[in-house]
Amino acid sequence: MDLNKILVPIDGSKKSFEALDRAITLAGFTHGHVTGIYVIPHVIDGGPRTKAFDKQLEEDGKIILKKAAKRAGNKNVKFTTKILRGSPGHVTLHTAKAGKFDHIVMSTTGSGSATKDMIGSVSNHVLQKSKIPVYLIK
Numbered sequence: 001m002d003l004n005k006i007l008v009p010i011d012g013s014k015k016s017f018e019a020l021d022r023a024i025t026l027a028g029f030t031h032g033h034v035t036g037i038y039v040i041p042h043v044i045d046g047g048p049r050t051k052a053f054d055k056q057l058e059e060d061g062k063i064i065l066k067k068a069a070k071r072a073g074n075k076n077v078k079f080t081t082k083i084l085r086g087s088p089g090h091v092t093l094h095t096a097k098a099g100k101f102d103h104i105v106m107s108t109t110g111s112g113s114a115t116k117d118m119i120g121s122v123s124n125h126v127l128q129k130s131k132i133p134v135y136l137i138k
Contacts, residue, residue, distance in 0.1 A: 002102040004032040009039065009092050009122070012064040015107030019137040020068055023105035026135075027077040036068045036081045037095060039088040058083065089125035096132055105135045 006023045010016045020036060027034045038061035043054045065081040072079035084091050096104055109120040119127070119136070127134050 005101045007101040019107045033078040089122045
């Protein structure tokens with residue numbers, strides 16, 4: 001089983017960081033590469049307020065990915081981050097395919113409204129459409 005390239009969507013929720021921790025552990029067995037992504041949903045142009053909101057989302061993403069990089073720390077893995085834009089599920093799948101990732105590791109729920117006994121809409125979409133193994137962390 002290849003664990004050389006693992007993609008981890010991170011939305012800042014506790015569960016997404018738990019998924020990151022698991023991905024780092026898995027990649028550590030092969031000295032693999034983990035890429036953490038933060039996806040900014042598309043914000044429709046609407047003037048100064050919309051631009052300020054979009055800028056805040058981007059700043060939030062930078063803070064979250066900086067925290068993720070710190071968590072990856074001095075483990076036996078290479079860790080990179082990317083801020084992307086679009087629908088989180090679609091962007092995750094596109095990134096996994098374009099980057100030729102071996103696995104996706106993500107939480108069953110993120111910062112959305114799904115409860116711990118549910119699977120979130122993004123996780124469900126990725127699980128149903130992915131051509132590569134998806135590990136869901138509950």
